Amino acid sequence: MTVVAGVAGQPIAQSLSPVIHGTWIAAAGLDAVYRAFGPADAAAFADLVGQGRRGVLRGLNVTAPFKEQALALADEVAAAARACGSANLLVFEDGRIRADSTDGEGLMGALAEQAPELEVNSRPVVILGAGGAARAAAAALMAAGAQVGVLNRTAERARALADDLGVAVVEAGALGEAALVVNALSVPPSIDPAALKSEAVLMDMTYRPLVTPFLAAGRARGLTTVDGLAMLIGQAKPSFRALFGVEPPDVDVRRAALAALGEAE
Incomplete structure (x- = not known):
């Protein structure tokens, strides 16, 4: 069964997370997808999290403006997320929600x-x-x-x-x-x-x-x-482990992200 995860935020169209995680998924040969979700408001985000609680999603990375709400919706909160007062990662398992922060x-x-x-x-x-x-x-x-x-x-x-x-x-x-x-x-x-x-x-x-x-x-x-791209990739690594249960493959995701940005080193 295909594992479904993604990133939720608003706006979300420019997020590089699908590029980063998608590159790792392809390199690892996983039966998985990582999508961008753009809930219109807090209620729509809560509905999306509800899908996770029901087992439709394996997990979500969370970006603005939903990171504080993500923390509030969780059943379990990691120390890093508690210290930040927000969560950028939600993992759904057996109807429960675990919140963490991988930004640090x-x-x-x-x-x-x-x-x-x-x-x-x-x-x-x-x-x-x-x-x-x-x-x-x-x-x-x-x-x-x-x-x-x-x-x-x-x-x-x-x-x-x-x-x-x-x-x-x-x-x-x-x-x-x-x-x-x-x-x-x-x-x-x-x-x-x-x-x-x-x-x-x-x-x-x-x-x-x-x-x-x-x-x-x-x-x-x-x-x-x-630069901030190094941090984005750095926070994605523990997220990938939590979402898909494997280590990120040794593949040049920075090059893929730079191409998506239209940037060069």
């Missing part, structure tokens, strides 16, 4: 791949933003031993994140000491790369475009940069 694992995997010399343990890290992406980044970096600070235009949101996760709220001056700066905003941040240490690493959680203005400015300064 994806972030750490991307850093290991594209900034292998970076050591975050006991070092200052600044995260730009205070939304769900920032929460996932903060939780993962805290678990890795980093001294995490959150910098956000709206101080109230930054304080809420800091209170929930036990990180610090910092000002712009903290950028000058950061070993790593992570952009978790959906818009380009107004950061002067000249204010950063020469060995600082910049990471952008956005992958459209692959080299964002934030990363381009860092590269012009000679800084090591980590």
Whole structure:
């Protein structure tokens, strides 16, 4: 029987997850499909999750704006999802729903791949933003031993994140000491790369475009940069294991994703 899984969000047409998972499914020779679902609203998303509870779906990756709702609908919640306050993965089994967040694992995997010399343990890290992406980044970096600070235009949101996760709220001056700066905003941040240490690493959680203005400015300064596509692929790996019960095959999914983006390295 064909295993059916997919990604749910709104809008969803530009999601690269079907490309990534579809490439792995084909390489592994699985009897499975991975589809994009675009529920119109919260009620439609709840209906989709209900199909999973009834056994129609094996699982769902979840993106905006349904990640918090996904957490609320689950019967079991993994520690990573609880720390983030949202879930990007729902697995359906025997009428029950298990929620998890693989974003943090994806972030750490991307850093290991594209900034292998970076050591975050006991070092200052600044995260730009205070939304769900920032929460996932903060939780993962805290678990890795980093001294995490959150910098956000709206101080109230930054304080809420800091209170929930036990990180610090910092000002712009903290950028000058950061070993790593992570952009978790959906818009380009107004950061002067000249204010950063020469060995600082910049990471952008956005992958459209692959080299964002934030990363381009860092590269012009000679800084090591980590792109959001590496994180997307990194978070997809544990999702694939959970959804299909096998390891992702050793195939170049980044090339397939870049082709779908119309980008080159």
